[in-house]
Amino acid sequence: MSTVYPQVRLKPQREEPLLNGHLWVFSGALQQVPREVEPGGLVEVRSASGQFLGRGYYHPHTDIAIRLLTRREEPIDAALLRRRIRRAQELRRVFDPALTNIYRLIHSEGDGLPGLIVDRYAEVLVAQVHTLGMERLLPLLVEPLLEETGARGLLLRNDSQARRREGLALEEPRLLAGEVPPEVEGRENGVRYLIDPWRGQKTGFFLDQRDKRAALAKYVRAMVAEIAPEGVARVLNCFSYTGGFSLVAALSDQRVRVTSVDSSQPAMEAARRHFAFNGLDADQHTFVVADVFAYLEEARAQGARFDIVVLDPPAFARSQGARSQALRAYRRLNMLGMSVLRPAGILLSCSCSGAIGLDDLSGTLSLAARALDREVQVLEVLTHSCDHPVRLAMPETLYLKAIFCRLL
Numbered sequence: 001m002s003t004v005y006p007q008v009r010l011k012p013q014r015e016e017p018l019l020n021g022h023l024w025v026f027s028g029a030l031q032q033v034p035r036e037v038e039p040g041g042l043v044e045v046r047s048a049s050g051q052f053l054g055r056g057y058y059h060p061h062t063d064i065a066i067r068l069l070t071r072r073e074e075p076i077d078a079a080l081l082r083r084r085i086r087r088a089q090e091l092r093r094v095f096d097p098a099l100t101n102i103y104r105l106i107h108s109e110g111d112g113l114p115g116l117i118v119d120r121y122a123e124v125l126v127a128q129v130h131t132l133g134m135e136r137l138l139p140l141l142v143e144p145l146l147e148e149t150g151a152r153g154l155l156l157r158n159d160s161q162a163r164r165r166e167g168l169a170l171e172e173p174r175l176l177a178g179e180v181p182p183e184v185e186g187r188e189n190g191v192r193y194l195i196d197p198w199r200g201q202k203t204g205f206f207l208d209q210r211d212k213r214a215a216l217a218k219y220v221r222a223m224v225a226e227i228a229p230e231g232v233a234r235v236l237n238c239f240s241y242t243g244g245f246s247l248v249a250a251l252s253d254q255r256v257r258v259t260s261v262d263s264s265q266p267a268m269e270a271a272r273r274h275f276a277f278n279g280l281d282a283d284q285h286t287f288v289v290a291d292v293f294a295y296l297e298e299a300r301a302q303g304a305r306f307d308i309v310v311l312d313p314p315a316f317a318r319s320q321g322a323r324s325q326a327l328r329a330y331r332r333l334n335m336l337g338m339s340v341l342r343p344a345g346i347l348l349s350c351s352c353s354g355a356i357g358l359d360d361l362s363g364t365l366s367l368a369a370r371a372l373d374r375e376v377q378v379l380e381v382l383t384h385s386c387d388h389p390v391r392l393a394m395p396e397t398l399y400l401k402a403i404f405c406r407l408l
């Protein structure tokens with residue numbers, strides 16, 4: 001191929017991660033800073049001895065100086081981007097559209113398109129760009145995204161805080177193509193949702209929890225079977241957003257009563273509407289707009305007892321530096337969650353902080369259980385759903401950890 005890219009050499013012995021399939025080059029690994037390259041421009045990466053390693057985009061002021069888009073000697077052009085989109089689309093054929101028509105279509109590095117998120121909600125796409133390099137490639141992406149997916153519209157939600165690190169502004173939602181209505185009707189495993197792609201959190205929905213929601217259903221059913229015929233099963237969904245876990249629980253059986261707690265009033269209104277939208281009587285359930293910590297303190301003081309508790313907090317640690325403070329918050333949260341759980345109750349504890357590992361989360365559960373003199377049986381450990389693929393060589397991009405356990 002005739003395309004020539006400015007070349008960047010690594011320091012000696014810094015090529016190993018890239019050879020393994022990692023896509024990042026840290027600024028400290030660069031032998032010399034490419035001078036003729038504009039911020040966000042394309043470069044070719046070679047080892048100290050001159051071995052070709054890949055091509056990607058460069059940022060002069062971030063720790064991650066280069067993110068690779070390819071590890072082959074091929075041009076970075078619209079055709080390459082289209083191939084990436086096509087490959088991503090093929091993976092998402094795992095979803096039966098009659099049951100699930102909302103999913104992540106492009107998961108950044110996991111789909112070979114670093115810095116780009118594209119979520120699909122029925123007929124529309126919602127994109128988020130996190131890096132300057134991807135921002136520059138965006139004009140090349142619009143057409144293939146629409147053509148390869150047959151979507152009716154593409155909305156850009158450039159309001160993620162991650163943009164600040166790259167010196168990018170946070171923007172208002174912007175329509176890039178076609179039409180995107182204020183509300184999209186979507187399905188996840190047959191559960192119906194009304195998604196607001198313009199104003200909802202992230203791109204409108206937390207798609208990464210799909211299989212955790214599905215996994216919850218069997219524990220709810222088992223709990224109902226144990227308690228029936230006289231009683232009802234009580235489920236507490238903390239950080240419920242628009243009610244994903246709540247709906248799955250309530251739809252499992254009529255004898256389930258769900259309490260959803262979230263600090264966002266619009267999210268709670270959406271949760272209530274979702275109950276009716278799925279043929280449930282919202283008045284049989286409880287919707288609380290509150291800080292979860294305050295709610296749980298109060299519930300504990302009143303001696304509340306739930307059969308199942310879900311804890312799906314926002315990321316408490318946004319960086320490695322925030323780890324110890326975050327660990328304290330996770331410990332306190334899990335302790336509070338456990339203290340309102342009845343003996344042999346089920347706890348689902350999640351963390352979506354990249355800086356908090358699975359060991360950290362299970363360590364947190366262990367400390368919380370010890371403080372309450374309870375025993376923990378780990379039942380299932382899950383991470384992302386399959387539409388959030390993780391590159392084997394980049395385990396640090398696995399951010400979601402979810403542990404189902406039983407508290408004896």
Ligand code: SAH
Pocket residue numbers: 201205206209238239240241242243244245261262263264267290291292293312313314
């Ligand atoms: N479980 C949800 C996703 C949770 S995202 C789902 O399945 O869709 C995290 C949620 O926590 C957001 O809805 C946010 O509004 C809420 N939140 C953040 N801090 C909170 C707090 N201190 N108390 C209650 N809710 C909070």
